[in-house]
Amino acid sequence: MAFLIKTIQFLAGLSIIVGIHELGHLLFAKLFGMRVNSYMIGFPPKIFKIKFGETEYALGSIPLGGAVQIAGMIDESLDSNHLTNPPQPWEFRSKSAWQRLMVILGGIVFNLISGTLIYIGLVYMRGSTYLPKDEVNKYGIIPNTIGMQMGFKEGDKIIKINGKDFEDFNDALSPTLLLREKSYYTIIRDDRELNLSIPEKIIEYLSDNYKTPFIQPIYPCVIRTVVPNSNAYLAGLMEKDQIITLAGKATLHIDQLITVAKTCLGKEVEIVYLRNGIQMATTIKIEQQGLGIVLAQPAYKALKYSFLQSIPIGVKKATTTIQNQCLAIWKLLTGKLSITKSLGGPISIVQIFSNEFIWDRFLELVALLSIVIGLTNLLPLPVLDGGHALFILYEMLSGRKPSDRFLKITQKWGMVILLLIMLYAFGNDIRKLLTAAFMYFATYKS
Structure with a gap:
């Protein structure tokens, strides 16, 4: 059930991020008078579609991506039938280089802006x-x-x-x-x-x-409150007692106490504590609802911040995330970080979501992944936005436009390379799961 909740959050978050990314392409394309044939979140088969003007808006049944199809553009669909006809005024290929560059970068810009806005909103809402x-x-x-x-x-x-x-x-x-x-x-x-x-x-x-x-901080297990008539109360525990061992295991901080208690459910165990500096001991039965104590917290x-105060703090969070992601990508490309150990796929991303839906935690991860996905799209791989942008920059600097045949070939090879990277990342996910399972069973048997 926990993995299902994580997966639902991942797919919902990914759909939001992809929707924002493709919306960036769509709005910039329409701003410059380009015809957008379709805007879709998810992949076919379609479960919903509606048409406004020349654009069909659709929702796919496989929520693992999305696409905007702009007239006159060679994209991942590899549709090149339009290339046999002269460029039309509403087509991508007929527009100036800087306009085409803005359309290509529109998705990345929207991802970065949306991530920043979410951070600002979270700072304002929760401080x-x-x-x-x-x-x-x-x-x-x-x-x-x-x-x-x-x-x-x-x-x-x-x-x-x-x-x-x-x-x-x-x-x-x-x-x-x-x-x-x-x-x-x-x-x-x-x-x-x-x-x-x-x-x-x-x-x-x-x-x-x-x-x-x-x-982790060491924070001693000092009792703040003993629940009346609980097992702790019957065992003689009192406020300000400091628990130092439970069932023979040290409990230096709160997390250790919780971990040990979970392994002793239904058992009567010894609990050692300090009272006014004097070490004492008693026995206590650990029930499903816990020990019957409330511990003092750090x-x-x-x-709390006003809305105006939240803006620079949220922007700083976003810029720090951007810096970290750029630094990580650079270290991967230069070999300073191992791709095998660092590159993760969808399973790794699913695992970072919470076992239960907590709205602000969910939004924080959406902001993080929006920025990460936006920057990843900036990589100069032909099938990604960064690859398209690289060719347009070459055109702007050299004055020569790459041929349609060259663009089509690089698009095909880019898709092959991207697929191999995705398979490799998925393989890393499987390796990590198998390693974790092996370690769990080895620990369980011991």
Whole structure:
């Protein structure tokens, strides 16, 4: 069921993004007097269609893409029958180079603008909530396996990033930081200040383990409230007790307590806690509804913004996303990142959606993917917008237009290359799933 919910969100988000992208092509084409034969979200067979003027608007039954068919343009449909006739005033090929370039880039522009507008709207609607560095440094951090590979140890306190002070703990997990070369943390360990360099290709390992951060704040399991007549109440637990072990397993922070409790459902186990600095122990039965306690939470900082204040913050989020994506693409093209470890297909994208529909989380992912898909379309592959734009730029600089035969051949080869890339990405998804399944069963058997 969880995977189905993720898949529905992915397909809905993709349809929104594709619809916006193709709308950019359509509106720019109509702005310059080009005839748009069809606008479709999804692929055939069509489940809905309606015609306004010369344009048919349709919804396909396979929600994995979309297309706009502009008269006089050689696109992925490879329709070249019109080339035997002289160019008509309403055709793509009869327009000036700069107008054709604007039509080609229209989809990308709309993706980038829509992503930015969503970010602005989210900042205005929900503000920002973050965990301050000083709050985290009360107890330090705890690393997972990848965090330990980076050199972190339990209890480390991060005081600077690349030699600069910071406020939001999320900055320590930022993709911008992890993608840039020669980045480092300044930490306090055992009252000593150390610099911890970030491995250059650490982002590759994080792409396979995106579900949990490589470092998390240690926040002790201090009881804020005990539910009356609950198992915790009957076991003698009280407010301000700090749980340190459950069923013999350490519970340094809240997530660890939750994880251990889930493995002990229906069992009566020992719970060790501190009360006024004195270690005590009792037994407690763990029911499906939990322990019967409410834990004290970290002191998050919440900020609200006016609409005008939200604009620069939303724009900054969008530009940071654009910078990260451009940097990741550049590192892939130059071999500084492994394509095998970094390139993912539809299954990888599905996995980043939540197990339940949370509207602001959904919109945030739509904004992110809109920008990512827009920039990916800018790659100079003939079948993509970037390939079309490259040929038009060549025409503008050289004064010579590529032949229709050349455009048709490159379009065919571009489709073959794109299909191979998609198959390779899908293969990577399958490899990651098989690896995860193997690790799960190996852990389960042990």
